[in-house]
Amino acid sequence: MKGPESETMPDSRATGGGANQPVDRREFLSRSLPAGWVLLAAFTGCGGEPSAPAGGSEASAREAGSAPDSGSQAPASEVETSAARDPLAGYDPSQHKYAMAIDVDRCIGCGRCVEACKTENDVPREPFYFRTWIERYVIQRNGNTVVTSPNGGISGFPPVEEAEILRTFFVPKLCNHCDHPPCVQVCPVGATFKTEDGVVLVDHDYCIGCRYCIQACPYGARFLHPVTRTAEKCTFCYHRLVKGLVPACVEMCPTQARIFGELNARSSPLARFQRMHKIQTLKSHLNTEPKVLYANLDGEVS
Amino acid sequence: MRQQVSRLTVLFVILIGALVAARIFLVPETFGELGHFRAAAIGDIADLQVKYAGRAACAECHTDVEETRLAGRHASVSCEACHGPAADHAEDPMARQPEKPVGRALCTLCHGYDPSRPTGFPQIDPAIHNPLQPCTACHQPHAPEPPVTPEGCSGCHGQIARTKAVSHHALLPCTTCHTVEEEHKLNPSASRPTKPAARSFCGRCHAPDATPPPDIIQQVPRVDLATHGGHYVCWQCHYPHFPELR
Amino acid sequence: MESHIQTLMEVLQQTKGYIYPNEVELHWGLLVVVYPYVTGLVAGAFILASLERVFNVREVQPTYRLSLLTALAFLLVAPLPLLAHLGHPERSFEIFLTPNLNSAMAMFGFVYAWYLAVVLLLEIWFDYRKDAVIWSRHETGFRRLVHRVFTLGANDLSEHAVRFDRSAGKFITVIGIPSAFLLHGYVGFIFGSVKANPWWSSVLIPVVFLFSAMVSGIALILILYMLTSLFRRMEIDMRCADKLGSFLFYALIIDFSLEMLDFIHRLYEAEESIGILSQMISSRLFISLVVLQILLGTVVPLVLLGIFSPAFHTRAFVHAPAELRRLIYFCAAILIEVGIFSTRWNVVIGGQIFSKSLRGLTVYKVELLGLEGLLTSVFLLILPFVILYVLVKFLPPWPEAEAAAPSEPNS
Structure with missing residues (x-):
């Protein structure tokens, strides 16, 4: 299969209107408004084609993108003009429910996701601030489990003593964007919250830096940004999602160990993943309902 | 009313009034619109700058490379995984040329032997695998193939071949x-x-x-x-x- | 910031086993240890004061007003460590504007405001109003102004009004006891409700916090009572000291039993966290938990008080002369204060020393300078005594200060 699963946003149909829209589309839309509906319908049809090659289907999906949406809510021209100011124009969160799947058996521990995350999100480079990181598990013959994550795995892993190994593997970690997020529950002022499309975010202009959310997160996914002095965590690259792109870690993963997409879609890379694998989540006994789904996860992973 | 009670009432009314006034003036405008948070924060976060343009953006101009890549074993590897973040380049191709990795360090990040990697993932021991040569001397990074086309058993049983290649039974x-009978190559399940x-x-x-x-x-x-x-x-x-x- | 990164680099070197990379930085430091310690003293001192008021324990009457003022002095300081540890103290007002009703911490503002304004200040106001009116009539200058403002102009000294003061005060104390329980039980709940943290997550934590609060509050008043008497060259009322010693013993017994119950329960259930927790106790927390909290802070004072205070009978097991008893009470109280501080340390720091991956331990390095450093904490622990000194100057809690006022003129 040539079309990488995680490459396209499956339901980017309703996303549209992002900042990286080519200008000519704007012109095209305004010029061809009268004939618009016929074209839009045609575009929608082709955008939904599941077997289209990856790159092409993203482009066409994006083209079809904002159309049905803008049509139903406001005249297209109005949305187009406001798109310049409002980063969320043309994006309808009610059409999405995001989740990430991770196939542990595909992770090679190259650390490209960690590197991409730090770059994309300006995460401090020091080895104690991570929005995503990779852990290496070495289960030894004597029953001990040795876990390491040198600098989050950003530059790979050092060699291990092979004689002791029973089995060994890598596990990428990140914020689980829980459906029952304990961090949101404990935030005293409402500075961290769950959006309609299921992403847990932090409001950096409102966070008081009490760090209760960091204590409440069972996964160690949060940290205090040393400069802004506010809580930080993975956003699923929300700024990319609204533009029809996938999170940077997903984009950069060379082995498709990370699959991103729509949780509620009948068919999407994520739905396919869920059909084809036994799924496990981290610390499910805490009833946080994580939206990062692991396949082939070992019981030693905590 | 008792003197004490009336004085205290005045004091408390002032305090509570101050709190109510503070709420009216200081709560951010969009707070509570979508839930117990500042709705405008979503826009602030959505407005952050994209650094990685994504492979689709690269393919818009570099159609030839994209074709090669999609046809090869690096079909799932994003351009920016090796060439670095290039949203600025995608925006304005003249602004900056994305870097071209040289040497062996980047390749061995994925392909250097590591027992924790999934078995069958193509790996080499950089110390003994043509140590002084850059990888690109033998491999075309956009569509890497083993220098010798797999033939014989590894043509079909690649995963086993690659697993065996790093094991004690490599030789x-x-x-x-x-x-194996000759028939197996023509009709695998028959023989x-x-x-x-x-x-x-x-x-x-x-x-x-x-x-x-x-x-x-x-x-x-x-x-x-x-x-x-x-x-x-x-x-x-x-x-x-x-x-x-x- | 540079030195902060430096410290974290050192911490990274000293971690044992595996911790999540974001756990290198320990987020609730010394200031958050000081916070529950100080609120505990407030709750404890207030509950002691209410003994006299509501339960008519006559013996502790000499400490009544002192307890109230101590509670106030510490309550005024209580939010400061929290404020200083925030990443953005200037945004702290948001907790009043948009409190998240699902958050245990969001209630802090309201519990605090309720306790400060409705309980403590009102009780002090009703208790001192009569005296303040009388004092202000005989004073000049600043003191007169302070006492005038204090009375809010309510200068009615009729028998009726004074009786109202007393009954209102009593009523407030009755609300005050559950409020004091709420104040500190609530602080315990902030920790006890964190399900992600097996060291904190326990229903017993709020109750343990409550009783350890009483222990620390009573011990503090005992110390203050003895010290103030010493400085004022007044005879210590041994009936009062004995009673305080007995109460200290009772509270300590309950506190210790609860802690042991929690401890044995964990050990017996032996959930998946037991391995890393016992590793933590035997290494990183050994001094603060086993030596300071349990041995010196609990067992030794229990033995001392059990033997020398009249806790079981009207007479003690060993009848020691008053001089020696005073010394023993004083030492026991000091040990208890150290022990309770260690308790807070072990809860707050202990809950963050081990990784939530349950695979490793980190270390906590106290920084000396900086807003979250050692000096700030020391300052915040001294500040309540300064405030108390000022309060005592303007609202003397001594019985003779009351008596010194001339008999009330009829109004």
Whole structure:
């Protein structure tokens, strides 16, 4: 299969209107408004084609993108003009429910996701601030489990003593964007919250830096940004999602160990993943309902 | 009303009034619109700058490379995984040229041997695999192929071949253990290769008195077949394509 | 910031086993240890004061007003460590504007405001109003102004009004006891409700916090009572000291039993966290938990008080002369204060020393300078005594200060 699963946003149909829209589309839309509906319908049809090659289907999906949406809510021209100011124009969160799947058996521990995350999100480079990181598990013959994550795995892993190994593997970690997020529950002022499309975010202009959310997160996914002095965590690259792109870690993963997409879609890379694998989540006994789904996860992973 | 009560009431009314006034003036405008948070924060976060343009953006101009890549073994590798974040370049191609990785460091990040990697993932030991050559001397990074096209068994059983290649059995040809009829290559399911079924087969190398093939230079572990492992066949405890590590 | 990164680098070197990379930085430091310690003293001192008021324990009457003022002095300081540890103290007002009703911490503002304004200040106001009116009539200058403002102009000294003061005060104390329980039980709940943290997550934590609060509050008043008497060259009322010693013993017994119950329960259930927790106790927390909290802070004072205070009978097991008893009470109280501080340390720091991966331990390095450093904490622990000194100057809690006022003129 040539079309990488995680490459396209499956339901980017309703996303549209992002900042990286080519200008000519704007012109095209305004010029061809009268004939618009016929074209839009045609575009929608082709955008939904599941077997289209990856790159092409993203482009066409994006083209079809904002159309049905803008049509139903406001005249297209109005949305187009406001798109310049409002980063969320043309994006309808009610059409999405995001989740990430991770196939542990595909992770090679190259650390490209960690590197991409730090770059994309300006995460401090020091080895104690991570929005995503990779852990290496070495289960030894004597029953001990040795876990390491040198600098989050950003530059790979050092060699291990092979004689002791029973089995060994890598596990990428990140914020689980829980459906029952304990961090949101404990935030005293409402500075961290769950959006309609299921992403847990932090409001950096409102966070008081009490760090209760960091204590409440069972996964160690949060940290205090040393400069802004506010809580930080993975956003699923929300700024990319609204533009029809996938999170940077997903984009950069060379082995498709990370699959991103729509949780509620009948068919999407994520739905396919869920059909084809036994799924496990981290610390499910805490009833946080994580939206990062692991396949082939070992019981030693905590 | 009692003097005490009235004075205190005035004081409390002032305090509560101050709190109410503060709420009216200081709560951010969009707070509570979508839930117990500042709705405008979503826009603030959505407005952050994208650094990685994504492979689709690269393909818009670099159609030839994209075609090559999609046809090869790096089809799932994003351009920016090797060339670095390039949203600025995608926006304005003249602004900056994305970097071209040189040497071996970047390639071995994925392809250097590591026992934690999934078995079958193509790996080399950088210390012995043409140490002084840059990878690109032999491999085309956009569509890497092994310098020798896989033929024989590895043409179909690539995963086993790659697993075996980093194991102690690396130097054994498949035919050491399997007998394959010519028919198997034409009609794989009609003629199945044989699999060793007896302990004595492994004993040909691993029994105390066995003489392994002369080109096997490393120390071969020996076991007494009479006492070792009871009634199990060897492969029930050992994986022959990837026997236990050192 | 540079030195902060430096410290974290050192911490990274000293971690044992595996911790999540974001756990290198320990987020609730010394200031958050000080916070529950100080609120505990408030709750404890207030509950002691209410003994006299509501339960008519006459013996502790000499400490009544002192307890109230101590509670106030510490309550005024209580939010400061929290404020200083925030990443953005200037945004702290948001907790009043948009409190998240699902958050245990969001209630802090309201519990605090309720306790400060409705309970403590009102009780002090009703208790001192009569005296303040009388004092202000005989004073000049600043003191007169302070006492005038204090009375809010309510200068009615009729028998009726004074009786109202007393009954209102009593009523407030009755609300005050559950409020004091709420104040500190609530602080315990902030920790006890964190399900992600097996060291904190326990229903017993709020109750343990409550009783350890009483222990620390009573011990503090005992110390203050003895010290103030010493400085004022007044005879210590041994009936009062004995009673305080007995109460200290009772509270300590309950506190210790609860802690042991929690401890044994964990050990017996032996959930998956037991391995890393016992590793933590035997290494990183050994001094603060086993030596300071349990041995010196609990067992030794229990033995001392059990033997020398009249806790079981009207007479003690060993009847020691008053001089020696005073010394023993004083030492026991000091040990208890150290022990309770260690308790807070072990809860707050202990809950963050081990990784939530349950695979490793980190270390906590106290920084000396900086807003979250050692000096700030020391300052915040001294500040309540300064405030108390000022309060005592303007609202003397001594019985003779009351008596010194001339008999009330009829109004």
